Amino acid sequence: MSLLLNAQDPVAIESAARRLAAGSLVGLPTETVYGLAADADNASAVHRIFEAKGRPSDHPLIVHLAPGAGPQGWRAGVEHYASEVPAFALVLMQAFWPGPLTLILPRRPEVAAVAAGGQDSVGLRCPAHPVAQALLTAAAAQGVHGVAAPSANRFGRVSPTTAQHVAEEFAGLSDDALLILDGGACPVGIESTIVDCTRGYPVLLRPGMITPARLEAACGQPLRERDQAAPRASGTLESHYAPRAQVRLMSAQQLQAALDLLGADAKHIAVYARPAVKTLAPVPRRRMPDDAARCAQELFAVLRELDATGVRLIWVETPPDDAAWDGVRDRLQRAAA
Ligand code: TXA
Ligand code: MG
Structure with a gap:
């Protein structure tokens, strides 16, 4: 050690x-x-x-x-x-x-x-x-x-x-x-x-x-x-910042639709999305802050924490299309590549 x-x-x-x-x-x-x-x-x-x-x-x-x-x-x-x-x-x-x-x-x-x-x-x-x-x-x-x-x-x-x-x-x-x-x-x-x-x-x-x-x-x-x-x-590099679980970026609507479709079968999935996305099944979930600086601050710890639950997939809401989010969006895209 x-x-x-x-x-x-x-x-x-x-x-x-x-x-x-x-x-x-x-x-x-x-x-x-x-x-x-x-x-x-x-x-x-x-x-x-x-x-x-x-x-x-x-x-x-x-x-x-x-x-x-x-x-x-x-x-x-x-x-x-x-x-x-x-x-x-x-x-x-x-x-x-x-x-x-x-x-x-x-x-x-x-x-x-x-x-x-x-x-x-x-x-x-x-x-x-x-x-x-x-x-x-x-x-x-x-x-x-x-x-x-x-x-x-x-x-x-x-x-x-x-x-x-x-x-x-x-x-x-x-x-x-x-x-x-x-x-x-x-x-x-x-x-x-x-x-x-x-x-x-x-x-x-x-x-x-x-x-x-x-x-x-x-x-x-x-x-x-x-x-x-x-x-x-x-x-x-295109792929970097990668947890063991596979990261997938989706819009809030796509993410909600995918979760609704799976319902109680949403096993092996963790979610990092803003509060509007509702998870009904008890999946590991963290709420993405509305503020880019707060999201950046917790981002890597959240990825590690969700990864440590042993899920196979981490579904992440695509951050807002705004320059303040460029850094966070970049890291998430590389984690997902
Ligand atoms: O915030 C940070 O930059 C952190 C903290 C520890 O300072 N450091 C960091 O280092 O992120 P690293 O090695 O993970 O990423 C440094 C990046 C790499 O993408 C590297 O290729 C680039 O900086 N870099 C460093 N020197 C370079 C050079 N001479 N030409 C082009 N790219 C360079
Ligand atoms: Mg590095």
């Missing part, structure tokens, strides 16, 4: 920072999801992330930077990892960091090659979660420029939003191999919005809770859709 420490424990942050500096792995709460963290400039530590996740080593990881303006803050981190920062990217950092936004920038060839999965770019983000910030700051004081951290789940599976989820994902790792900082449930709940800044204009690679409209308003230019030339991102 991995070692689980309450992040409020006075020794927790220091021990975790020492482990990072020594090349070991840390389960880290961020405002989006929990990350599986290692020193981004330590190739063998980063290899251990790929190994623990079962993730192909050519899938690049996001490098997390400490907050603040000092010599160990995110500006210094950006200088360390990026060879070039377009003006619109700097504006986006200033507007949304610390926060759930990742920017892909051209990489300085001599740094973080393994974390970048061999790409000539690097994904950077300064997280807003106080525990992540405290750990990044303590690690920076020990010479760690940035912390590579993919979501702390096995490859292709649902991202973790609690420390318990992380412990379940990596139950096979010993307490020497993995220290998990318990910082409670993640407030955002789905992964950061990713914007590619390597092509001279912003391209949306992965939707999140920062909407395109807010990004466009901040940087004063249109956000382009990803195309063939856009860098590959594992969170953008």
